[in-house]
Amino acid sequence: MAKGFTDRLKAGQIMVGDGATGTSYQQMGLRIGVAPEDWVFDEPGKVLALHTAFVDAGADIILTDTFGGTSLRLRESGYPGRATELNRAAAQLARRAAATKDGVLVAGSMGPTGMLMEPFGELTPAAAADAFGEQAAALEAGGVDLLLLETFFALEEALAAIDGIRRISTLPLVVSFSFDQGTHTMMGLSPTKMVEALRPLGVAAIGANCGRSLADMERVVAELAALDAGIPLWIKPNAGLPRMVGELARYDTGPAEMAEYAVRFIEAGASVVGGCCGSSPEHVAAIVAAARPG
């Protein structure tokens, strides 16, 4: 069997990604307002435990605890100024969990900086490119198999990130947006516009993650599939719409329903399926069972 991410995609292999990091950590005691990335240094045992739970559930790809790991976003964490060290350590933790089973891949997770690009905010393309390049270099040094830009909403920030990453790394790169306004992102980007912008850039896969309801994600997947762009699709929805219980967002969609949707996404053409916010190892196990029957 082909081993690398792009080889597996080319072979038509369906892969299952892991579930939620942030909401899973909250279940494990992460306090509201604390950056999940703090746990790379503060609670490495718990970070390793969640990775291992997803590997044991059958995930083919696990994501590093570095969603907020650009130097720009880490300013609001407990570890400002330590992006390189933190991302490398996070990649090594995921690598350790992946090594417990044959063929598990590690994706280096990179989320938005949390800043708005010019002219709406102060972030320049050059600063964004530098920050994502720095993060990608550290993730690669820590041993990730692929890089993932996820939960993006602004095309300009993603393009700057891709530019910065490409300067320092040749690892396969997946780019995934959060279409959380029905079928558009917060900044008004549609799945079709995303594909048009990314198609010339040679990314390994394009995707949709997080977002809103599973029904909305199905509409996003249908739009992406209808484009037939020849680029593999990476689909990682939340476990349904959250409801607030006190300060915590609760996700009520169970493993069976998540698995039903995952099968529909695969039938529509997705190559990688998994879960985002609210998705536990039980959700991932159900998706694995449904995606790979027998």
Ligand SMILES: [Zn+2]
């Ligand atoms: Zn999410």
